[in-house]
Amino acid sequence: MKKLILILMMALMPLLLAAQQSNVVLPQDKGPDKIDVSAYPAALQANYKLFASKCSKCHTIARPMNTMMKRDEWQRYVSRMMHKPNSGISDSQGKQIFDFLVFDQTERKDKNPKAFFPALSDEEIDKLKKK
Numbered sequence: 001m002k003k004l005i006l007i008l009m010m011a012l013m014p015l016l017l018a019a020q021q022s023n024v025v026l027p028q029d030k031g032p033d034k035i036d037v038s039a040y041p042a043a044l045q046a047n048y049k050l051f052a053s054k055c056s057k058c059h060t061i062a063r064p065m066n067t068m069m070k071r072d073e074w075q076r077y078v079s080r081m082m083h084k085p086n087s088g089i090s091d092s093q094g095k096q097i098f099d100f101l102v103f104d105q106t107e108r109k110d111k112n113p114k115a116f117f118p119a120l121s122d123e124e125i126d127k128l129k130k131k
């Protein structure tokens with residue numbers, strides 16, 4: 001009996017994981033998927049690597065790279081992403097990623113806002129999903 005439950009759970013695993021994936025393409029997803037951080041402070045270059053590996057699990061890494069948010073919005077957003085089931089992001093990693101996003105926002109995005117996309121509301125994302 002235990003074995004049967006185990007087999008069932010294993011069979012359902014891909015479905016459970018798929019439920020976490022973002023199943024919609026946002027405008028931000030089509031932007032560049034790399035940032036030249038060579039002029040960023042060393043600590044932030046390390047945070048960039050963490051960001052690139054952790055925030056690409058459920059959607060393109062281009063998505064956060066090309067989204068404009070204010071400091072408090074990033075704070076809310078990183079915390080929201082962190083608390084999604086199986087995000088694999090710890091509190092301290094979330095803080096490092098947040099530091100990177102805020103620095104990158106002022107350094108790169110705020111200086112050239114036209115190159116990036118405003119964050120979409122949950123309602124706007126829902127509409128795109130229904131298309």
Ligand code: HEC
Binds near residue numbers: 085
């Ligand atoms: C567990 C899966 C998961 C992880 C990990 C994840 N995201 Fe997301 N992300 C989503 C989902 C789901 C959406 C909402 C869109 C959707 O429902 O497809 C989203 C949307 C976004 C958006 C679009 C926001 C908007 O309103 O336009 C940004 C920006 C974003 N994520 C940034 C991040 C960052 C930064 C990280 C790393 C800290 C991250 N994500 C990690 C699942 C995830």
